[in-house]
Amino acid sequence: MTEAVLRILPRRGRRWLAPLAWAALLLGACLGMEALEGPLRWVEPDSREVIYARADFLTLLGRHLLVVGVAALAAVVIGVGAAVAVTRRAGRDFLPLVAQLASMGQTFPPVAVLALAVPVLGFGTLPIIVALLLYGLLPIVRNTLAGLEGIDPGVREAARGMGMTGGQLLRQVELPLAAPVILAGIRTSVTINIATAAIGATVGASNLGDPIISGIVNGNTAYVLQGALVIGLLALTVDSVFARLRPAGQG
Amino acid sequence: MIELIHVTKRFGATTAVDDISLRVEPGELCVLVGTSGCGKSTTLRMINRLIEHSDGEIHIDGQQIRAFREEALRRRMGYAIQSTGLFPHWTVARNIGLVPRLLKWPTPRVRERVEELMALLGLPPAEFADKYPRQLSGGQAQRVGVARALAADPDILLMDEPFGALDPITRETLQEELRALQARLGKTIVFVTHDMDEALRLADRLVVMDQGRIRQQGHPLTLLREPADDFVASLLGGEDRGLKEAALLPVSERMLPLSPRLLPRERVAQTATLREALAIMLWRHAERLTVVDDEDIPIGELSLRRLVGARAND
Numbered sequence: 176m177t178e179a180v181l182r183i184l185p186r187r188g189r190r191w192l193a194p195l196a197w198a199a200l201l202l203g204a205c206l207g208m209e210a211l212e213g214p215l216r217w218v219e220p221d222s223r224e225v226i227y228a229r230a231d232f233l234t235l236l237g238r239h240l241l242v243v244g245v246a247a248l249a250a251v252v253i254g255v256g257a258a259v260a261v262t263r264r265a266g267r268d269f270l271p272l273v274a275q276l277a278s279m280g281q282t283f284p285p286v287a288v289l290a291l292a293v294p295v296l297g298f299g300t301l302p303i304i305v306a307l308l309l310y311g312l313l314p315i316v317r318n319t320l321a322g323l324e325g326i327d328p329g330v331r332e333a334a335r336g337m338g339m340t341g342g343q344l345l346r347q348v349e350l351p352l353a354a355p356v357i358l359a360g361i362r363t364s365v366t367i368n369i370a371t372a373a374i375g376a377t378v379g380a381s382n383l384g385d386p387i388i389s390g391i392v393n394g395n396t397a398y399v400l401q402g403a404l405v406i407g408l409l410a411l412t413v414d415s416v417f418a419r420l421r422p423a424g425q426g
Numbered sequence: 427m428i429e430l431i432h433v434t435k436r437f438g439a440t441t442a443v444d445d446i447s448l449r450v451e452p453g454e455l456c457v458l459v460g461t462s463g464c465g466k467s468t469t470l471r472m473i474n475r476l477i478e479h480s481d482g483e484i485h486i487d488g489q490q491i492r493a494f495r496e497e498a499l500r501r502r503m504g505y506a507i508q509s510t511g512l513f514p515h516w517t518v519a520r521n522i523g524l525v526p527r528l529l530k531w532p533t534p535r536v537r538e539r540v541e542e543l544m545a546l547l548g549l550p551p552a553e554f555a556d557k558y559p560r561q562l563s564g565g566q567a568q569r570v571g572v573a574r575a576l577a578a579d580p581d582i583l584l585m586d587e588p589f590g591a592l593d594p595i596t597r598e599t600l601q602e603e604l605r606a607l608q609a610r611l612g613k614t615i616v617f618v619t620h621d622m623d624e625a626l627r628l629a630d631r632l633v634v635m636d637q638g639r640i641r642q643q644g645h646p647l648t649l650l651r652e653p654a655d656d657f658v659a660s661l662l663g664g665e666d667r668g669l670k671e672a673a674l675l676p677v678s679e680r681m682l683p684l685s686p687r688l689l690p691r692e693r694v695a696q697t698a699t700l701r702e703a704l705a706i707m708l709w710r711h712a713e714r715l716t717v718v719d720d721e722d723i724p725i726g727e728l729s730l731r732r733l734v735g736a737r738a739n740d
Contacts, residue, residue, distance in 0.1 A: 333511025336476055336584075337525050337574070338500035351515050 190419050197412035204405050205232035211401075219397040227386040227398045232405060239382035239409065242300060243372050246307035247365045253308070254315030254364075255357060259345065262323045270320075277316035280309040285371050293378050303375030303382075310371060311364035318360025322353025362417035369410045373402065383409070427452050428473060428582065428614060433482035435468055435638075442468045444638035445482070450631065452581070453612040455605075459625040460635035460661070466618045469635070470584050473616060474500045486582065501525055504575030504583040504613075508590045510567045512559040518570050519544075519555040525578040543573040546607070565596035572604070576611075583615045589624065601627055622663060626650075626670055634658050647674060672700035672733075680733055681717045681726040689724055690714040696725060700733055707733070 208226055215225040254277070261270040285306040292302035326349060334344045350357075373384030383406045390398030428450040435443040443465040450456040458466040471477040473484060475496050484491045491499055504525075512521050519540050526536045544551045547569040559567055568588060575583055589597045601624060608615060619625050625632055626646045633643040634657075642654040650671045653659035663670050678696045692712045694703045696719055703715055707730055717726040 327509065327511070327514075329507060329509030329511040330513060331511075332476070332509075333505065333507060333571075334513070336474055336500055336505035336507070336511075338497040338528055339524075340497050343528070348513055348515075352513075 194412060194415040194419060197408060197415050201236075201405065201408040201412050204408055205236055208232060208401060215397040215400065218400065219395055222395050222397065224395075225397040227389070227401050229389065230381065230385060232383075232401075235381065235383045235385060236405065236409065238300075238380075239369070239372055239384075239406075242303055242375060242380060242382055243307065243365065243368050246304045246311060246368060246372075247361070249304070249308050250311040250315055250364055251361055254312050254360075255319050258316050258319035258323065259350075262320065263341070273316065274320065277313045281313035283309065285310045286374060289374065289378055298379040300375070300380045302378050303372060303380045306375075307368045307372060311368045314360040314363040314367070315357070316360075318363075319353065319357050322356030322360075323349055325356065326352050358417065358420060362414065365417070366410050366414050369413060370406060373406055427485075427487055428456075428616065429483075429485040430469070430473075431483045431485070433469075433472065433479050433484060435465070435472060435477060436480045442638055443472070443479075446635075446638075446640045448633060448640065448643065450614055450616060452614050454630045455608055455615045455617060455628055456631040456633060457617045457619060457625040457629035458633045458635055459619055459622060462620060464635040465638040466620075466635050467586055470586055470616055470618050473582075474503050474505060474584055476500075497528075501529055501578060502580050502582065504572075504577075504580045504585075506568075506571045506575040506583070506585045506588040508587040510559070510571040512567060512570055512574070514559050516558075517555065518549070518557050518559070518562070519551070521559065521570060522573045522577050524574055525580075529578055531578075539577060539579075540573075543576055546576075547573045547603070549573070563596075564592050565600065568592060568596075568600060572600075572607075576613075581614055583613045585615065585617045587619050588617075590619065590621070597624070604628065622661065623670070623673075626662075626674060634661060636661075647671065650674070669701055669704075672704060673702075675700045677703050677717055677728055678726075680735070681728050682732060683726055684724060685727065689716045690727060692716065693718050693722075693724075694728065695720075703728055703733055 212226055219225050257273050257277075260266040261273045288306035288309055289302050292305050296302045296305065330348060330352070331344065334348050339347070372382055373387055375382055376384030376388040383402055386398040386402035387406075390396060390400075390402065428448075430446055430448040432445050432447055433443060434441065434445050446465075446469065448456075448469075458469060460466050468477055472479045473486075473491070475491060486494075486499070486502070494502075512518075513524075516524075519537075522540045522543055523536045526539055531539070540555070541551045544554060549566065549569055554562075554566070554570075559570070562570065571588065572585075575585070589600050592600065605628060607613075617625075617628060629646050631643060632646045632649050634641045634649065636657055642649055642658045649658060650662055650667050653662060653667075659667070676696065677694055677698050677700060680700060681696065690712060692706055692710045692715050694706055694715045694717055696717050706715060707713065713730045715728045716724045717728055719725050
């Protein structure tokens with residue numbers, strides 16, 4: 176069976192096999208949660224309902240992805256931007272400060288960020304995006320800094336000595352060379368935030384955290400399990416996509 | 427032509443380069459030599475403004491270097507460094523074509539130029555064009571570095587210990603090739619090294635630096651024969667200077683015409699250095715050698731007395 180699938184897929188497509196498999200499992204879980212009614216009933220024999228039905232899992236998945244996606248995008252723009260800025264000659268002085276701030280962002284628990292953000296930003300999606308953004312910044316800043324600092328100084332010296340402008344050096348040399356390390360940072364950040372986003376459900380951001388929070392509130396372990404299962408599969412899918420991303424030109 | 431006029435570079439309180447004046451004529455290979463920290467690399471990097479000089483003036487072909495935009499200035503000069511600085515994510519061909527592309531040459535012209543340079547530096551394009559720097563040996567990588575420096579056909583080439591990290595055999599090969607290349611292309615080259623043998627082998631003008639100052643400059647033979655002070659003498663090899671001088675002089679310099687006497691059995695090429703001739707004499711226990719031309723035809727002879735520079739004929 177596996178071999179048959181492998182033969183159908185073009186060679187280039189094979190490395191996407193694992194992400195596709197995880198994505199299929201994820202979709203399967205979202206669409207066919209009823210199929211798990213048996214085992215879930217066994218976990219939670221006393222409850223009337225064992226399948227979370229207040230919202231459609233696909234909708235929750237979509238909202239979850241949106242929150243994580245927006246937060247990740249903002250974290251990438253801010254994180255990579257800040258790291259690039261403080262490795263330029265003009266911004267060197269701010270390097271320790273930025274490194275410190277990014278570390279603090281991660282020591283500050285997202286729940287606390289939520290608690291502080293709600294009075295300012297109100298309930299809903301915005302506070303969780305802010306919390307995720309702050310929480311996800313560190314791995315991106317740290318890895319971008321490491322990636323840029325890890326470039327052989329000779330390469331930078333030659334590039335400047337050959338007459339590349341700062342922008343050309345950054346776009347054509349530094350970012351491509353640091354890309355694998357930066358990508359690894361984004362991967363860590365996004366994967367952590369897929370799990371962390373679930374707490375958004377406590378402040379009214381409807382996402383895959385809903386079944387978990389609702390399960391905890393109502394003492395229904397089956398709900399918790401369903402939310403955890405879908406979130407876990409989502410994290411695995413996204414992580415395996417990242418594992419296969421390779422910057423162009425680096426075989 | 428490169429001209430440094432009373433150039434000084436200060437880093438905070440320390441003076442790295444202290445009031446140096448230097449003139450490198452077109453087509454001249456000028457070697458800056460000295461111990462580490464003597465300011466030779468700083469001097470080199472001031473010429474392409476990787477380091478800005480604090481005082482004095484630097485001129486390129488009669489124009490102040492500050493009259494150019496930094497990038498424009500650098501694109502007019504080749505730059506080769508010890509670590510090569512090849513871009514690891516680019517192929518050899520793309521690395522070599524860097525400056526022409528920065529200068530917006532049309533693609534076919536860049537490709538043509540890259541192939542020309544690869545051939546010039548003994549890197550067959552078919553074999554090397556698509557390789558990545560990590561797949562090259564040290565010597566090959568340095569050839570690519572030199573090819574890249576030459577790519578836009580600059581008049582001036584700046585080289586910062588380009589052969590410093592290579593094994594002695596590869597280093598010597600590349601030194602010879604650089605000499606040959608220089609004879610053919612007539613570039614104005616400023617070359618930094620701490621290896622005195624390399625300096626002597628390459629230089630038209632040798633500049634000895636110490637503590638940010640030029641101690642002495644001139645033709646290598648002049649410095650060997652008339653060192654300005656003890657420091658220059660010891661840097662040039664102290665008692666070994668005789669051998670170093672012999673390594674710079676060709677046999678033809680001291681050879682005598684063929685005498686009616688029986689030709690000595692041991693032979694030496696007229697293009698060999700006196701040092702090589704001496705080595706043959708020592709090795710073969712011979713006091714006289716037959717000097718031969720390229721086709722191995724005897725054209726003269728060399729005795730030990732002549733070799734060591736005794737004036738009288740024997």
